[in-house]
Amino acid sequence: MDTNSFEALVVDKQGDDFKIGLQEMKLEDLSQGEVVIRVHYSSLNYKDGLACMANGGIVRSYLHIPGIDLAGTVLSSTDSRFSTDQKVIVTGFGLGVSHSGGFSSIARVPADWVVPLPPALELDEAMMIGTAGLTAALSIERLEYNGLNPQRGTVLVTGATGGVGSFAVALLAARGYQVAASTGKEAEHDYLRSLGASEIISREALNPASRRPLEKQAWAAAVDPVGGSSLAYILASLQYGGSVAVSGLTGGGDLPTTVHPFILRGANLLGIDSVHYPIERRYPLWEQIAVDLKSSGKLNQIGSSRIRLTEIPVYTEKILDGRIRGRIVIEI
Structure with missing residues (x-):
């Protein structure tokens, strides 16, 4: 994928003027980090709903790409822990808040935020969990x-x-x-x-x-x-x-x-704060979630709606109003 031209959902606020919509981005527009990821899926959370509204109190600075979760494959990494095409998950830390987030075809994040995808999970299942x-x-x-x-x-x-x-x-x-x-x-x-x-x-x-x-x-x-x-x-x-x-x-x-x-x-x-939960303890917790949910067959019962980036503004209103059951998975 061309990292010099990709789509992202962007929010911007200048004075009282608030805008949200798709925008063409370049790698240089993203926050800094050692790992560049091709995002396959993200998910919609209550915090994302706040980030996508004018006075949600979440976004630190504009222009900004929301999205506190992402799952995808590594495009490049300057950190030896991660290799090209490796499947990974990123949640929490500053993602989608102080750092450009997962509502984008490409993300760049610090290596210390990245968790390898457990073998028992697919990328879309990871975002059903999120x-x-x-x-x-x-x-x-x-x-x-x-x-x-x-x-x-x-x-x-x-x-x-x-x-x-x-x-x-x-x-x-x-x-x-x-x-x-x-x-x-x-x-x-x-x-x-x-x-x-x-x-x-x-x-x-x-x-x-x-x-x-x-x-x-x-x-x-x-x-x-x-x-x-x-x-x-x-x-x-x-x-x-x-x-x-x-x-x-x-x-x-x-x-x-x-x-x-x-x-x-x-x-x-x-x-309970999952945002800053220590990175070294995340992989075992993800593995335990996969075992508990997949062995019991409960993951598919929770279910998820699948939406595209263009549909996010409609669903943010629903999640803030408490009109969502289960999970919203975003296909990037």
């Missing part, structure tokens, strides 16, 4: 490090039809956990059960009109990509010594809680 699946897997890893096991009881997953939530339900079920999936979408109950949820909890049940500092003990743990007021209720409802792995704020950034769950029930609030 940052969402990695975040879900990291959440479960942290919960288990803090004492969670299937014998402890039911694990709650909020925002369960979204990317992180869907993968959390599927991964937990594949590892033998009883899973309660929370959603505000009644039409998606069968979908969540197909992923392995044994119980469906309404979104409203986690946001009661009145609440107490401590509620009845219900959950051994929770994976929460939602945050906000429902997180406060979940903390108050944890079993003794339980933990919540929180990775998002679609429900809001405020946390109206008290210290009671922490000092009277030994609750743990675990912050």
Whole structure:
């Protein structure tokens, strides 16, 4: 491929004038890095939706190519760890935020951001998983490090039809956990059960009109990509010594809680950040995700919609409004 002329989805903002659209780019237009990658697939995440809007608060400087995930083949590398035509994944770090991202036919990234594709995965499957699946897997890893096991009881997953939530339900079920999936979408109950949820909890049940500092003990743990007021209720409802792995704020950034769950029930609030997760620990985690999802057949049940670069602006509105089930894979 000619690296001196390729297409990318570009956002630009000059004063109050915001533009998004395809643009011809050259390699010199990209951020610096040791590895040049032919991008085959990317994916659409909530953070990408923010990057593709005028006041999303994500993009550091313009012109900019969004896209926090990519999977493709190496075109060239000045780092000996990577060779031409090698299949690789890049997620997190500054990709698509402070560094030109994956919504481009060509990407150039630092070698320390690159993960070899596990043999059990195809490139498009890696982007079905993407940052969402990695975040879900990291959440479960942290919960288990803090004492969670299937014998402890039911694990709650909020925002369960979204990317992180869907993968959390599927991964937990594949590892033998009883899973309660929370959603505000009644039409998606069968979908969540197909992923392995044994119980469906309404979104409203986690946001009661009145609440107490401590509620009845219900959950051994929770994976929460939602945050906000429902997180406060979940903390108050944890079993003794339980933990919540929180990775998002679609429900809001405020946390109206008290210290009671922490000092009277030994609750743990675990912050999950997949962006700066150490590169040396990423490959084993990707391998574990592949084993858990493919051996259980859950990856295809999560499903994905396939779109082109030109369709991204339409789908960013949907993902920001919470109207996406599963994953959006972008065919570059």
